[in-house]
Amino acid sequence: MSDRQEQISQVVVTAEQMRDIEARIFAAGMPVVALMEKVAGLIARRIQNIYPNPRQIQEKDTGTRGHGDTEIPFPASDRLPVSASSSFFSSNSRIGILVGPGHNGGDALVVARELHFCGYEIWIYSPFSKLKELTSQHLQYARSLGIPIYQEIEQLPSSDLLIDGLFGFGLEKNLTDPIASAIDRLNELSVPILSIDLPSGLHTDTGEVLGTAIRATQTFCLGLWKLAFFQDQALEFVGKAELIDFDIPLADVEAVLGNTPKIKRITPATALSTLPLPRPAITHKYKEGHLLLICGSRRYAGGAILTALGALFSGVGMLSVAVPESLKSLLVSHLPEALIVGCPETETGAIGQLQLPAKTNLSSFSAIACGPGLTTDASPIVQEVIESDVPLVLDADGLNILAQIATIPTLQKRQAPTILTPHAGEFQRLFPHIADAKHDRVKAVQQAAAQSGAVVLLKGARTAIANPQSEVWIVPESTPALARGGSGDVLTGLLGGLLAQAVTKHIPVEDIAATAAWWHSQAGILAAQERTELGVNAFTLAQYLIKTLSSFKR
Ligand SMILES: NC(=O)C1=CN([C@@H]2O[C@H](COP(=O)(O)OP(=O)(O)OC[C@H]3O[C@@H](n4cnc5c(N)ncnc54)[C@H](O)[C@@H]3O)[C@@H](O)[C@H]2O)[C@@H](O)CC1
Ligand SMILES: Nc1ncnc2c1ncn2[C@@H]1O[C@H](COP(=O)(O)OP(=O)(O)O)[C@@H](O)[C@H]1O
Numbered sequence: 231m232s233d234r235q236e237q238i239s240q241v242v243v244t245a246e247q248m249r250d251i252e253a254r255i256f257a258a259g260m261p262v263v264a265l266m267e268k269v270a271g272l273i274a275r276r277i278q279n280i281y282p283n284p285r286q287i288q289e290k291d292t293g294t295r296g297h298g299d300t301e302i303p304f305p306a307s308d309r310l311p312v313s314a315s316s317s318f319f320s321s322n323s324r325i326g327i328l329v330g331p332g333h334n335g336g337d338a339l340v341v342a343r344e345l346h347f348c349g350y351e352i353w354i355y356s357p358f359s360k361l362k363e364l365t366s367q368h369l370q371y372a373r374s375l376g377i378p379i380y381q382e383i384e385q386l387p388s389s390d391l392l393i394d395g396l397f398g399f400g401l402e403k404n405l406t407d408p409i410a411s412a413i414d415r416l417n418e419l420s421v422p423i424l425s426i427d428l429p430s431g432l433h434t435d436t437g438e439v440l441g442t443a444i445r446a447t448q449t450f451c452l453g454l455w456k457l458a459f460f461q462d463q464a465l466e467f468v469g470k471a472e473l474i475d476f477d478i479p480l481a482d483v484e485a486v487l488g489n490t491p492k493i494k495r496i497t498p499a500t501a502l503s504t505l506p507l508p509r510p511a512i513t514h515k516y517k518e519g520h521l522l523l524i525c526g527s528r529r530y531a532g533g534a535i536l537t538a539l540g541a542l543f544s545g546v547g548m549l550s551v552a553v554p555e556s557l558k559s560l561l562v563s564h565l566p567e568a569l570i571v572g573c574p575e576t577e578t579g580a581i582g583q584l585q586l587p588a589k590t591n592l593s594s595f596s597a598i599a600c601g602p603g604l605t606t607d608a609s610p611i612v613q614e615v616i617e618s619d620v621p622l623v624l625d626a627d628g629l630n631i632l633a634q635i636a637t638i639p640t641l642q643k644r645q646a647p648t649i650l651t652p653h654a655g656e657f658q659r660l661f662p663h664i665a666d667a668k669h670d671r672v673k674a675v676q677q678a679a680a681q682s683g684a685v686v687l688l689k690g691a692r693t694a695i696a697n698p699q700s701e702v703w704i705v706p707e708s709t710p711a712l713a714r715g716g717s718g719d720v721l722t723g724l725l726g727g728l729l730a731q732a733v734t735k736h737i738p739v740e741d742i743a744a745t746a747a748w749w750h751s752q753a754g755i756l757a758a759q760e761r762t763e764l765g766v767n768a769f770t771l772a773q774y775l776i777k778t779l780s781s782f783k784r
């Protein structure tokens with residue numbers, strides 16, 4: 231990947247930012263019509279690559295080279311094998327093109343024309359009577375070529391693939407009938423749908439469904455990643471997401487977003503560069519961070535083991551684990567290398583008092599991670615660590631206790647860095663006044679971090695991390711295999727272990743939170759690839775952490 235591609239792949243934009251970036255390109259002299267040709271040309275070639283026309287394949291096999299036999303500038307890796315690709319199309323490789331009133335429709339019409347010339351059988355669905363001028367011209371030309379055009383949903387012939395160019399980032403208000411019910415009917419056809427730029431009907435920034443939306447099998451996001459692609463609620467509409475890079479100059483991106491964009495996609499390069507690797511040759515265990523984990527109760531013993539395993543695989547120099555006395559022997563048997571601190575417990579089996587080894591206090595540790603499996607009976611312990619001056623990760627019951635004692639005023643008193651790792655339910659308890667949590671996770675996490683002064687890592691299908699300056703890091707890919715009890719405990723341990731190392735190496739806290747979340751998701755992805763989505767229990771996930779890292783480092 232070139233430096234430019236790497237930088238582009240980190241960028242995430244809102245509709246307004248995308249409009250401003252495009253406006254700069256047009257103002258600099260790039261004709262709108264030329265850009266549309268370029269973008270749609272790339273889309274058309276990509277479609278030929280993924281869904282080769284069986285007629286072309288036949289011609290190739292028999293040595294006759296027909297029109298459209300141009301070089302395809304994409305790797306062939308995701309091209310279907312010839313036999314499979316031939317069978318993707320029933321017999322006639324028929325593609326239906328859905329055309330909206332704006333330039334998303336214009337893009338779709340250029341794709342229609344190009345695929346028509348490549349021998350695909352094309353029909354067009356154009357339900358709007360008023361089109362933008364350029365779109366209207368492309369429709370007129372398509373008509374002149376004899377491509378059938380339908381206005382009514384009832385008239386549509388069958389197809390093997392639909393290309394959705396109804397709306398892109400220009401959609402602003404809710405869709406209403408008749409287009410809304412047409413979209414519902416298109417979704418019911420059980421034909422694969424490839425959306426151009428964005429599944430039509432989704433809000434470009436929040437990913438909310440504006441009335442109704444196309445359920446795409448695959449979406450080609452044009453130019454720069456739009457924010458909707460990383461909002462959980464959009465994922466079931468987006469399908470497989472891919473960026474079509476059409477050479478937006480970095481200078482224009484920077485002019486609109488500034489040198490440090492507010493929202494960034496975490497890439498392998500950014501995540502790996504934050505890891506405390508390589509280790510200096512001359513070091514010792516206390517220089518590589520000392521993490522104190524405070525977790526577990528008689529009721530929740532397993533959570534303590536999982537958190538400790540996550541920490542173990544972070545590579546942290548020293549690991550101490552404070553648990554209720556009755557869990558000590560269990561923890562020792564699972565983690566012979568950790569220092570297990572048995573603590574006096576309450577009647578209910580929660581940690582009643584932190585009893586650290588002689589000559590040790592909380593300030594002896596580089597970082598503390600506290601919460602998994604504690605139960606809310608451990609409230610005094612959580613208050614004690616919050617009052618300490620040690621960098622802190624709070625999760626699970628640590629967060630529930632924080633919510634009980636008032637999140638924002640409590641955190642504002644802290645001097646050392648704090649990372650909160652709530653899932654959506656815990657987030658709601660911590661920040662009940664943040665109304666955006668349900669319809670805009672990214673905005674919600676920004677607000678939570680700004681108000682509390684903590685780094686907030688909001689877990690979900692696409693985990694988002696924000697710092698108090700409202701900068702956001704997004705984990706761009708993950709797997710639902712992680713939706714299992716205990717996966718979050720592994721993350722807390724991993725993050726705690728990385729934080730302890732980061733503190734000694736002066737790595738920014740928010741960067742290490744982003745790296746931990748990315749690593750955790752990648753381990754889930756690799757484990758799911760090898761074991762299916764059903765085979766990734768939390769214990770297994772922890773075992774995949776190091777394997778994942780070495781697969782990237784190779
Ligand atoms: N200018 C270009 O040549 C380029 C075009 N691109 C494409 O252009 C798209 C943006 O184009 P536009 O700004 O024209 O916007 P869209 O094509 O996304 O949609 C806007 C059109 O839909 C109408 N509309 C909006 N909300 C509606 C509603 N609720 N019900 C019915 N009609 C509604 C508007 O009146 C307008 O005509 C991008 O998504 C992308 O596909 C760019 O990606 C690449 C460069
Ligand atoms: N649908 C999903 N896709 C990807 N990751 C998910 C999904 N659901 C949950 N996760 C991840 O799994 C982990 C679950 O953590 P959490 O809710 O704290 O569970 P637990 O407390 O049982 O460990 C988080 O890292 C979260 O981001």
Ligand SMILES: [K+]
Nearest residue numbers: 397426428430
């Ligand atoms: K679209």
